[in-house]
Amino acid sequence: MRETRSALATWHMQHSRPERLVNYFDPWQPVARQLDLLSNRFRAIRALCDGQADTAMAEDARLAALCDSLAFHLLKACVWWQVDFSPHAVTGLAATSFMAHVRRHTDRMVEDETLLDVMTWQHYMHRTDASHIMVTGTDPLCRGTTTILYGIDGRRGFRFAMQRAGQALAWNDLTHTDFISACLNARALHCLIETECTAIGEWDLAREEHGQASVYHTQHFRTPGQANPVERYAAALDQLSRCHSRFGRFEFENIVNHMAFSVVHAAHAQGASIADLLRNGAQRPINPRIAGSLKKRARAHVSTGTDPLRRTELDGLLKQVETGFALSDRS
Structure with missing residues (x-):
């Protein structure tokens, strides 16, 4: 031992x-x-x-x-x-x-x-002062002559700044509730400064779609035990279908896979099949024929969204849950 x-x-x-x-x-x-x-x-x-x-x-x-x-x-x-x-x-x-x-x-x-x-407590910050900012790091993926710096201000908001050699650091006025929002905004502005990028619409869509994704990030640790997992899966799948930016699709693919796993987790807890939950677990009718594709998404979450040390345990859970639809993948 x-x-x-x-x-x-x-x-x-x-x-x-x-x-x-x-x-x-x-x-x-x-x-x-x-x-x-x-x-x-x-x-x-x-x-x-x-x-x-x-x-x-x-x-x-x-x-x-x-x-x-x-x-x-x-x-x-x-x-x-x-x-x-x-x-x-x-x-x-x-x-x-x-x-x-x-x-x-x-x-x-x-x-x-x-x-x-x-x-947290901000004993050393000028609390509520948006102009008092602690630098947390620089963007490692920046190219060109302009550097992006990130920080957290006295309102606990995420901020970014642009700096060119020989010029003063200039913090953007916008405050963001999470780092990814600040990063998307910063990279959009960096694109305009460095390349006069005309494809700004992609960045606008990414920021809007991340705003929708961030709701799911906030509830990450509450997801497995939340009520109506089928409703949440259907809502996330619908939002994925309406994503147009590359980053939005990336975030919502991962979210939909996570929501699919939460459905399988609920089925396991209830001793039911996935198809049973799809028939009875949502206000709007959901075709039980998607049980097979939902289980594949749950497998994708285990593969790409969890600690590899948990794979054996989670793969075992997936194997114990039947899809419950004759034409779907029952493995």
Whole structure:
């Protein structure tokens, strides 16, 4: 048992560091997958830390520090993408216990301590002052002579600025509730500045469609247990069909897959088939013939939207749920 725990600890130290799990500045990384990685690795490592007390002190200290780091980044990610977060619902810990992990991390990392303050209590910020901004980083995908900087202001809003060599930094006046909104706006303006891009309509559509997608991001951790999963799946599928921007389609493909998994999860909990839920789980009639395609979308969510460490468990759940329609895929 001790050897198994030591091997798991070594593996997590190599593969579960937050910088390997999440990319805050790339909006093309699925939000659901990054949240699942952070939350699942935190739970797994905390269980290891609580499992045995007879291992080497140095190993325990490193593992505990990684657990604390994951707690901080889980909180940061939820602020970054405006996701509702209940420590108890997501991690099984009371808020005070979870925040103890976060504070132990920020005690070791001064920059993260400052960021935590900006995202939460704002003891060091000019609270409610939109002109007081902490720089959080630069856009790694920028090309050309103009750099995009991102920050969080005294209203806890996400901001961006443009800077050219030899010129003063100029913060845009708009405040955004999540990073992706700020990023899309920044890249649209960057496109105009650098290339005089005439395809601004694509950016306008992306921003509008992200506004619709952000509602689903906010409810990410509430999705599996929410009422009317079939209604939510149908609504997301309808919104996907009306997306015209490349980014909007990217976000809603992932959201629809997540909603499909929530339908399968509900069917499993109720001991019903997918077709049964489609017949009875929505106010508007939904053809049960789509049960097979819905299950394929659920599989896609497991494959691209969850922690690979959960694949065996989630694939097993999918196999236990029948589509319930004779012409559909029953596997």
